[in-house]
Amino acid sequence: MSERATDPGTGDADRELTMSRAMVDAVAAEMRADDEVFYVGEDVQDYGGIFDSTEGLLDEFDRDRVMDVPISETAYVGAAVGAAQAGMRPIAEIMFADFVGVCLDQVYNQMAKNTYMSGGAVNVPMVLTTAVGGEYNDAAQHSQTLYGLFSHLPGMKVVVPSTAYDAKGLMHAAVRDDDPVVYMFHKRLMGIGWMPAPEGPKTPVPDEEYAIPLGEADVKREGEDVTVVTLGLHVHRAMQAAEQLADGGVDTEVIDLRSLVPFDTETVLESVEKTGKLVVVDEDYQSFGVTGEVVARVAERAPDSLEAVERVALPDVPIPFSRPLEKEVNPQVDDIVAAVESVE
Amino acid sequence: MTVDVDSEAYWPADADDVDEAVVANWFVREGGRVDAGDTLCEIQIEKVSVDVDAPESGTLAERVVPESGEFRRGDVLGRIESA
Numbered sequence: 557m558s559e560r561a562t563d564p565g566t567g568d569a570d571r572e573l574t575m576s577r578a579m580v581d582a583v584a585a586e587m588r589a590d591d592e593v594f595y596v597g598e599d600v601q602d603y604g605g606i607f608d609s610t611e612g613l614l615d616e617f618d619r620d621r622v623m624d625v626p627i628s629e630t631a632y633v634g635a636a637v638g639a640a641q642a643g644m645r646p647i648a649e650i651m652f653a654d655f656v657g658v659c660l661d662q663v664y665n666q667m668a669k670n671t672y673m674s675g676g677a678v679n680v681p682m683v684l685t686t687a688v689g690g691e692y693n694d695a696a697q698h699s700q701t702l703y704g705l706f707s708h709l710p711g712m713k714v715v716v717p718s719t720a721y722d723a724k725g726l727m728h729a730a731v732r733d734d735d736p737v738v739y740m741f742h743k744r745l746m747g748i749g750w751m752p753a754p755e756g757p758k759t760p761v762p763d764e765e766y767a768i769p770l771g772e773a774d775v776k777r778e779g780e781d782v783t784v785v786t787l788g789l790h791v792h793r794a795m796q797a798a799e800q801l802a803d804g805g806v807d808t809e810v811i812d813l814r815s816l817v818p819f820d821t822e823t824v825l826e827s828v829e830k831t832g833k834l835v836v837v838d839e840d841y842q843s844f845g846v847t848g849e850v851v852a853r854v855a856e857r858a859p860d861s862l863e864a865v866e867r868v869a870l871p872d873v874p875i876p877f878s879r880p881l882e883k884e885v886n887p888q889v890d891d892i893v894a895a896v897e898s899v900e
Numbered sequence: 901m902t903v904d905v906d907s908e909a910y911w912p913a914d915a916d917d918v919d920e921a922v923v924a925n926w927f928v929r930e931g932g933r934v935d936a937g938d939t940l941c942e943i944q945i946e947k948v949s950v951d952v953d954a955p956e957s958g959t960l961a962e963r964v965v966p967e968s969g970e971f972r973r974g975d976v977l978g979r980i981e982s983a
Binding site: 571572573574732748749750752758 | 922924925926927928929932938942944946966968
């Protein structure tokens with residue numbers, strides 16, 4: 557167990573990492589610094605996580621700190637909640653966000669509420685990692701993003717990195733946070749060989765530790781004409797759409813939310829007050845979700861600034877297995893371009 | 901001096917019956933500096949990922965096989981201009 561989990565190289569700007577390696581970089585650093593930090597989940601040990609979220613950890617840490625568990629999310633998420641209340645800092649992984657249903661009581665009644673229910677006698681400093689996203693033909697039970705479901709329930713913070721740089725900084729912040737944090741990583745951004753990532757998520761990642769404060773959105777591209785608010789995979793699609801729109805003379809601002817709870821209302825408001833037009837892009841279902849929440853926050857606070865609004869999200873249907881049908885329901889670059897043009 | 905990054909040197913022993921692979925990820929841009937032992941790229945042989953470490957310190961002069969590019973065992977993956 558002497559080899560380091562990740563090879564950080566020289567740590568200068570010439571080094572780029574995939575999002576999965578950046579995540580592991582942060583997890584390994586936290587485990588090295590604090591014996592109370594451990595990782596638990598299905599296939600996280602020898603397999604390294606089916607989306608590489610723990611790849612390499614076993615090279616450096618023992619099997620009692622990188623723990624494979626039987627297929628009972630209720631049991632191991634519950635164990636993580638208990639360990640957190642007893643003073644440890646567990647990171648528990650639900651292999652697919654879609655599976656949260658089988659352990660929802662542990663997540664939303666125990667993890668999210670135990671600080672409150674105990675009158676502050678205990679707190680739950682754990683991280684719940686989970687893979688989200690589709691468009692690789694894994695059908696309706698393995699392709700959801702469910703940002704809205706996790707963010708709707710009070711008591712949990714929720715982060716969604718879109719780049720390797722953010723993945724590392726948000727992981728450091730999540731592990732150090734004294735409240736439960738849900739860390740939702742998009743499969744297509746991880747940089748796995750069999751699921752190629754778009755241009756963008758692989759970024760230079762400094763060797764040294766840094767935390768990105770939860771609740772700070774990132775303006776990825778400044779623009780004067782239309783505000784596009786999005787997160788996860790669709791940050792990269794929105795950036796591509798903005799490039800295309802620029803050729804037609806439309807200047808698009810792109811905001812990566814990075815964190816849903818807490819939510820950076822200020823950054824979104826400032827942008828819409830400048831542009832007057834808001835397009836919200838989300839891979840989650842349209843109804844009762846992220847798109848509606850973003851629009852409502854702006855409409856409540858700056859109704860006079862809001863000239864036009866458009867939502868681009870998954871229609872309220874189960875995600876199809878069929879390749880062309882799945883592509884049809886998942887917002888593409890062209891859909892974002894069309895939505896921006898319709899409000900412009 | 902230019903040093904070739906030879907894919908043969910990284911071929912896993914249990915993949916002797918396989919002759920082709922793909923570059924899944926490059927971690928260093930062309931022109932970027934590397935130290936010997938830094939992870940240069942990740943290759944995938946069937947479903948097995950292998951990290952390719954820089955054989956020399958220097959500058960990555962060329963990615964001979966691009967990301968997602970296929971290559972055969974023994975092909976040169978990239979070239980390092982050693983310092």
